[in-house]
Amino acid sequence: EPEVTQTPSHQVTQMGQEVILRCVPISNHLYFYWYRQILGQKVEFLVSFYNNEISEKSEIFDDQFSVERPDGSNFTLKIRSTKLEDSAMYFCASRFGTDTQYFGPGTRLTVL
Amino acid sequence: AQKVTQAQTEISVVEKEDVTLDCVYETRDTTYYLFWYKQPPSGELVFLIRRNSFDEQNEISGRYSWNFQKSTSSFNFTITASQVVDSAVYFCALRLDFSYDKVIFGPGTSLSVIP
Numbered sequence: 001e002p003e004v005t006q007t008p009s010h011q012v013t014q015m016g017q018e019v020i021l022r023c024v025p026i027s028n029h030l031y032f033y034w035y036r037q038i039l040g041q042k043v044e045f046l047v048s049f050y051n052n053e054i055s056e057k058s059e060i061f062d063d064q065f066s067v068e069r070p071d072g073s074n075f076t077l078k079i080r081s082t083k084l085e086d087s088a089m090y091f092c093a094s095r096f097g098t099d100t101q102y103f104g105p106g107t108r109l110t111v112l
Numbered sequence: 113a114q115k116v117t118q119a120q121t122e123i124s125v126v127e128k129e130d131v132t133l134d135c136v137y138e139t140r141d142t143t144y145y146l147f148w149y150k151q152p153p154s155g156e157l158v159f160l161i162r163r164n165s166f167d168e169q170n171e172i173s174g175r176y177s178w179n180f181q182k183s184t185s186s187f188n189f190t191i192t193a194s195q196v197v198d199s200a201v202y203f204c205a206l207r208l209d210f211s212y213d214k215v216i217f218g219p220g221t222s223l224s225v226i227p
Binding site for chain 1: 156219
């Protein structure tokens with residue numbers, strides 16, 4: 001069964017560094033998403049992406065964040081200058097024409 | 113505003129007991145979708161079920177069943193004869209029909225099934 005994949009599974013970085021989290025959505029899906037889950041808390045929507053542009057973003061998704069679909073398969077989330085509070089699990093999700101978003105296994109980001 | 117509430121933060125049950133996880137949602141929209149996701153200790157989010165607001169029929173899938181009641185804005189999840197592998201955090205979530213994007217998650221209920 002097709003699934004969303006994410007790399008790396010765990011990323012450790014120093015405060016102020018740039019990180020890029022990578023996702024490969026399910027191949028025929030058209031809508032892509034990033035969510036964040038701070039440890040022990042609920043899952044929060046960050047951004048959605050369709051037709052090569054952002055369709056919706058939350059207040060969390062400020063100028064430090066950007067998303068890109070650099071080719072036909074990858075979908076990336078970049079954090080330009082990481083802060084301690086960016087430490088979280090980041091989930092990528094994708095959707096085709098149904099109403100269900102399917103989530104990847106997550107990337108745990110640790111900012112030191 | 114839209115909101116999902118899961119009042120039970122943590123539940124512990126002994127294996128083979130039945131357990132119900134509560135979910136209450138708030139929305140003024142008439143068309144919406146409700147979801148349950150499971151997050152095992154390994155961390156991934158596993159989709160369990162989707163329900164649209166026009167379909168109040170309860171659903172059973174093996175040991176899992178869901179009770180959707182629009183009158184009380186609830187979408188409860190029951191696990192029958194719980195097993196240790198059911199230990200996880202369970203999230204109830206809501207998406208509005210006009211927004212194809214944002215899924216609003218509840219805070220989650222951590223279920224521990226004790227052997």
